[in-house]
Amino acid sequence: MLEKILTEDGSYSFYNSVLNETYHSKKGALTESQYVYILKGLDFMIKNKPNMKELKVFEMGFGTGLNAVLAKRFAELNQVKLSYTSIDKYPLTDHEINSVKLKTLSKNELNILHSDWGKTIQISLFFNLCKIKDDFLNTNYINSFDIIFYDAFAYHAQPMMWSKSILKKSTDLLKKDGIWVSYCSKGIVRRIMENIGHTVKKIPGPPGKREMLRVTKN
C-alpha cells in the first residue's frame, strides 16, 4: 500500500497506492515543504510581523514529520519560539518514517519524528511539539493558532478535506489575521475560502506547481 519514492531533489516520500497519491510533490519533497510552509508561511509571517517572537503553528497531517523538522530549523535560525501542534489520523510507523527521513538529522530532530503522541515535548529552546493522533474532524481549538499548515492529501484523494465545512473548521483554528497555507491552488478551494470571508491570495507555487494558496483570516 505504501511505496517509498525518490523525489527529484533527492529527498524521499511515499506513494499511497490505495489513494493513488503521494505524501509530497514528486518534483521534490524537501523543496516543496521548505517553499510552501516555511518560506511562504512562517517566513512570510515573521517578515510581516517582525515583533512576533512566539508563534503557534497547527499542522493538518504530520505524515513523515518533514514539515515539523523544517519548522524547528526555521525557529532556531530566526530565534522565534514555535509551539507546533500536528495531527494525524493514520500515523506512519517509526520504521516507515525512518525509511524516508532526511539524511542529516540531529538528535532533537529525531526526537520530533519519534516522540510520543499525545504529549507536549520541549524539543529545543525554540521549539515545542505536540503530536495528536486523532481525526482532524474532532479538533476544537477555536481562534488558537497564528498559522495553519494545511497538508491534507490532494482533492482527488480526499475531497471531504477540501469541503466548505472542513475548510471552515481549519480556519476557525486561526486567530484574527492568522494565515493558512497549502500547496493546493484549486479554484473551488479558493472560492470557498473567499465565500467564508477570508482574504485569499494565489501565489507562485513550488517547482511543478504554478500556484499555491495563502489565506488570511479577517
Ligand SMILES: C[S@@+](CC[C@H](N)C(=O)[O-])C[C@H]1O[C@@H](n2cnc3c(N)ncnc32)[C@H](O)[C@@H]1O
Ligand atoms: C500529504 S500527507 C502530509 C505530509 C506531511 N505534512 C509531511 O511533512 O510529511 C497527509 C497526511 O494527512 C493525514 N490525514 C488524512 N486525513 C486525516 C484526517 N481526517 N485527520 C488527521 N490526519 C489526516 C494522513 O494520514 C497523512 O499523513
